[in-house]
Amino acid sequence: MAINSAETPFPVGEVSRKIGGWIDRLGAVWVEGQIVQLSRRPNAGVVFMTLRDPSYDISLTVTCYRQVFDAVADAVHEGSRIVVFAKPVWYAKNGSLSLRATEIRLVGMGELLARLEQLKKALTAEGLFAPERKKPLPFLPRRVGLVTGRASAAERDVLETARHRWPAVRFEVRPVAVQGVHAVPQVIKAVQELDGHPDVDVIIIARGGGSVEDLLPFSDETLIRAVAACRTPVVSAIGHEPDNPLLDYVADLRSRTPTHAAKDTVPDVGEEHARIQQLRDRALRVVTGRLEREERGLEDWMTRPSIADPHWIVEDRAEEVDALLGRSRRTLSHLLDRAESDLAHTHARVVALSPAATLKRGYAVLQRADGSVVREPSEVAAGEALRARVSGGEFGVEVTREG
Structure with missing residues (x-):
């Protein structure tokens, strides 16, 4: 072993090589951090990330093969917290440390979102979210089915908004658990009951806002398939506008909030009266305009000489008619005279030749x-x-x- 002293110091390169050896003996470790930079070149086989630890204000470069990153690519982006299983690598030439990852996992909610993203991809591939499967909502439903929490703000918002818009609207309400282990079976049962109800023309599934965990039942695969099998149009009104459970994708209409679900489902009687009045006014204007155009056209026709003074045509042609009449008489008289002369000559010949x-x-x-x-x-x-x-x-x- 080389002696290290002030008289025999190690060169920088030797120190870098020795550090690499020590780090090499460390082996692979699990490392957690936040992605602050992500580089994915389209044709490159390696992905580069920079992980940062906010507590110590330090960053490390992480590299991995494309296939390792693709397993979580849909849920990983800059700002995500991840856990990587990686081996530290020391580059002796430039004295830099990096991690070569062989597995990437999302931390907590990130892992949950990754599973949801995978389920979303699978259901999309089956065609459950295809636009051509969407059923149109009726203009004025006979009865609206409502699946929501018992005495919840979502129920109140839907009922009050709908009855304010159209007082005569009727509801078939099914109170259910909207979070927890009992939520999915209860919501499925309520949806199937309302789908089989002969008078229910549209179903609203409503819930107020909440965390991702609270809204998780509305991304359950069993519930998604049950809604996809419904013959009755289904409106999803889960959480607030930024929330997007998978129910929003399979529903025939996604409303931003429960209040908007009532507006999307039930027409406003005042707006409809105003629309009818607008149509009546428009029809009156069209008919009045048509009549006025026809009256002007009739007036134009009545001012034409042939209509205003129809006798002038006869009077103007009277002399021509008289001339033609005289000509016809002279022609007829001449023809008769000539025929009479021919008849007399023929008669004379007949008489002369007769027995x-x-x-x-x-x-x-x-x-x-x-x-x-x-x-x-x-x-x-x-x-x-x-x-x-x-x-x-x-x-x-x-x-x-x-x-």
Whole structure:
């Protein structure tokens, strides 16, 4: 072993190496601290954190592999208090101490929140929080189911606000334990009863504010699945606006407070009357405007010449009608005269060519007793009686000799 004295001092590097050896023999230890700095590079395999102990105002660098950090990544952020199982590492070259962690745990509530976050991820993956599963709330429910603590401020806020908005609204109240070991089974039973009630159109689950531990029953997986199975729309009104139990994600509507749940569920009769009056006024304005437009249009039509003085069209065309009438008469007269002339000419030709005209010129037609006309002398015999037809009539003749 080297002697260390004023005459034979250790170099700084040797001292740093010896410190590293002592620290190396320490082995892995559990260390608690608050994260004051967190570095997660997207493609890096190592995560860097700075842990600080507020009591001693000292900080240590902690490194871990990505897979170690990913186990708690959803619940860990700057400001979180954690416990790490890590081995101290001394870097002799620069004389710095760090911790290489192989396990990370959240302290107290952080661990609880991590479990809730894991449950939230699992239920989200199943689709229980999907927006398309949300059922619409009725405009005016026949009866509102209310699950809340007995004689609680939440119950009073819901009932008073709802009845102030719509005095005739009816409630089906189920008082239950809202924290502790009995809360989950009682709330599930009440929700299932109200879901099976034929007159209940919407269910409100309400509770006042509280700590994370107090609100824990409303993140229970069994309750979440029971609400998801409801056919009746469910409104979640747990705690105040910053509180977000898992019930808020599976409910069909998340209200900020119990008072807002009543406002979201029951319409305000005064607002509805005002809305109806607005619609009536709007309808009156629309109808009045339409009538006024139609009246103006009718007035415009009535001022047009064809409507104001419809006879001017006839009067304006009277001369044209007279001219057309005279023209039609002349044309018709000309056609009739020409047709009469053609008829007279045709009649003259017919008369000239008719057998009667031939008879008037002194000709006669000889007919046998059977009415046949004699054309050749050889067609008659001596002594045969014939009839002679002339222009003035007819008479009988007798053949005296053969032709």
